[in-house]
Amino acid sequence: MDIRYIISLLILLSLACTAAALPVLPDEFAGSVTLDGKPAPAGTVITARIDWNERGSTVTTKAGEYGPLDSPGVLAVRATEEDLRRSGSPIITFWVNGHKADQEVAFTGGATRRLDLSAVTGGEDDQVPVASGRNSFAIEGVGITDTDGGQQVVINNRTVLGGITTNETAITLSNVDGWEEVVIFTRERPAGDMQLAGTIESVYARSSPINTGSAWAQVDLEMSRHPGSTAQLDTTIYQNPKTDEQEAFETVVYQMTGKNINSFAYVLNVQKTNVANEGDGGIIRAATIRMAAGPEWVTSMGGVDNVVILRQADDGTTTGLETHCLKERDAAGNYIFEAVSPGGLSAFALVATKAPSSSTGDGSGSGTTPGGGSSKDPGSQLVYDPSAPExxxxxxxxxxxxxxxxxxxxxxxxxxxxxxxxxxxxxxxxxxxxxxxxxxxxxxxxxxxxxxxxxxxxxxxxxxxxxxxxxxxxxxxxxxxxxxxxxxxxxxxxxxxxxxxxxxxxxxxxxxxxxxxxxxxxxxxxxxxxxxxxxxxxSGTTAPETQDTPTPEQETAGEPGAAFPTWALALVVVLVAALAAFLVMRKK
Missing domain, CATH: 2.60.220.30 (Chondroitinase Ac; Chain A, domain 3)
Structure with a gap:
């Protein structure tokens, strides 16, 4: 082949790779914002999330409006590679001072648009997500089939994006598709070299930690078989429980220990798709829950002995789990609490307990102290007691x-x-x-x-x-x-x-x-x-309006179409230029 053609093709490929490697640009938003139908006050925090994970935030500087576009107050939303791997157009949700807005849009990358936000406060189940993760059993390079002789696994070493080790009766996958570790136990020694095969006896899986920035959580699964490629776990950490969850957690703690809940660190909720707990006819025999908390919280709650992990099953049954604190802390100094959940996965809460107050003005177990200070119900962290505080x-x-x-x-x-x-x-x-x-x-x-x-x-x-x-x-x-x-x-x-x-x-x-x-x-x-x-x-003197008047551009309403992503535009330009260069070289 003519050297000119080879050079042209190499230029074309290199330019295409360079363009494809450009980072995905953020989507930018600005517009009006209301809480309970009224303009949200200045200082309101607006947060954008993808799969519950924060991907951008801004603080308003004037009532009822965030932005404007092309200003430091614009809400810039940046999707991660993991977000785009899960979905080509992940959904963005918006939160106004922790309350979910009615509006949702798909991320495109490079879009600039006006989006008016509206949210309602005071919902009894208005949980605030802190972080989330997804663990799919559709692992690249791992094939599962059911046969008369049992469930078979075939693993292609060349396509698995992670580490692979074997021993006499197990294949261990490390850091694959959101899993820190997946161990497939086999009835016999796994056979093969570039392709490993065996009959599945059971499966153990440990998720990668879901990190909130100040804490993290992780789950281990023990399963009687592989759940198949359509199974997945969606795990979300919330900063507070739902109202009915809180009441159930408080009740079980008092029944177990005679104590009240002093504080909720956070709630871990695990949603299962095409995989179920053994008690519900599924394959999850048991789960180990690992929840970390910062030293400041643990110390303020009186130490590790007051911390316990609680579980609420899918049917609403609430129990306390035998909890112990690991001897070693993590790299950030967080305490790590661990408990086995024999019933499998559902919702879990990391809480601190304390003895109920016995010092009251009327001799009963509740009320206000004679000095007029607050004697809140320790089991109700999120309920305001109108007694005058100090x-x-x-x-x-x-x-x-x-x-x-x-x-x-x-x-x-x-x-x-x-x-x-x-x-x-x-x-x-x-x-x-x-x-x-x-x-x-x-x-x-x-x-x-x-x-x-x-x-x-x-x-x-x-x-x-x-x-x-x-x-x-x-x-x-x-x-x-x-x-x-x-x-x-x-x-x-x-x-x-x-x-x-x-x-x-x-x-x-x-x-x-x-x-x-x-x-x-x-x-x-x-x-x-x-x-x-x-x-x-x-009276009689009119002070000038202190609110800035929105510009005509800011008042423009409607739902404009998503802007053509800049990275895609750059790719098209580069490809066209490279193709033109190739054609010129061909004519010579």
Whole structure:
């Protein structure tokens, strides 16, 4: 063959490979966002997930809108190679302050579009996923057939994407298709070299860990046979149980130990497809559950002796599992708890227990202490007890679960007692980086340091709530207490209002507030921390609108088609150029 043709073909192939190796570009989204039909407040966290795994997030800087496009606030969603391996167009779900939005779209790569989001809070089964994984038994290079002589396995060494070892009665596959290890036990020594074959006696499988960033979980399976290539497990970690799950878990702990649940670390839910537990007529004889938790959580719960793994079967039966803590921690210092589940796979919870409170004002097993402090039901971490929490001045530590759920209501006020912030038990509190919030501060700002107020508005009290950027779901409660002199201003035509200062725009924005004449207080709910001010607006003077007006481009509604992926466009251009070069060379 002419050397020119060979060179042209090599150029064509190299250019094609280079184009195909380009990284997949993110999809970018911007638009309006509502919670319970109302504009979501500034500081709202919007998260995008694929198969429950977080693939992008942003924090809104103005009420009712995220983005806009071509700005740092745009929501960029990046699919991983694993996402695209599972599906060419994986589905993106959106979450608004931990509540699932109604909208879902398919990932395309390189698309830029407006997408208006709407979510509803307060659903009793509104679980927040933290991480997920999928384990399929359709392993590349492994063939399973059923014969009269038993179930046969044939493994092609050349196509298995992982390690393979054998011994007298087993074939071990390592790091294949989401499995850390799969051991196929055979009746006889596996035969063959490039192709291994044998009659299956039983199968053991260990999943790769599902990592939440601060913890992880893993399952081992013991099966009487191979479940076949259509079987798979979908495993999801949630930061909180469903309402009915929580009640069942609390009941079984009290029946087992006489203790209450102090905290849920997380819940592990395993969904089975075309494979079932032995008790349901399936092949899963037993399972070993391995759940890791951070040292801070374990220590705050009183140590490893208070931690237990619970199981809720598919029929709702709830039991406690004999749990032990492994001697060695993982590389991150996490404690590893392990338990055998004789009934197989379903839903599991890692919880900490504590003895119920016996010190009550009326001698009963529940209620409020004589001092007025909170005596919450220890078995109900996520239920708010309206008993007044202890009040702190200036600064207070916040006890939270590893996922940021507040374990005890707190109130922190300024030294002059003019302002106070209350964060209620059950609130999800995170810092600006999305980590569990550990501390809350409140500080009065000197008048000279207060940003200029809008015309017609006078700032009475400015409060710095820290750390800046912290978020709360549901919102924290901010209260201003007015003196008699300040209250008298209302009779003179002044209107009290609460505003927050947006450092991104350099503007003050109004916050809905409630005025209570009986207590002379002004109260507002705040979903994030910044500078907040109690201000007076004089009647007859109209302050300019503090909200930015969306541009016509931002107001454009509709569902535009997905943009042609940039990587695909680059591939087409490169191929066309290479083909043209080939044709030119051929003519010479």
């Amino acid at each position: 009040v702190h001045t200036g600064r207070v530590s916040l006890a939270t679960s590893p996922t940021g759920v507040v374990l005890e209501s707190v109130t922190v006020r300024t030294t002059d007692e003019a302002c106070a912030v209350e964060i209620r038990e059950g609130t999800t509190a995170r810092d600006a980086d999305g980590n569990p919030l550990g501390e809350v501060t409140t500080t009065r700002i000197a008048p000279a340091d207060v940003p200029a107020a809008p015309p017609g508005t006078t700032v009475a009290i400015a409060l710095s709530c820290g750390p800046a950027g912290a978020t709360f779901d549901p919102p924290a409660v901010l209260t201003y207490a007015l003196s008699g002199e300040e209250w008298a201003k209302i009779d003179k035509g002044a209107t009290p209002k609460v505003m927050w200062y947006n450092p991104e725009t350099g503007k003050w924005q109004d916050v809905p507030a409630t005025v209570d004449p009986a207590t002379r207080t002004v109260t507002a709910e705040v979903s994030h921390f910044s500078i907040y001010a109690l201000a007076w607006a004089v």
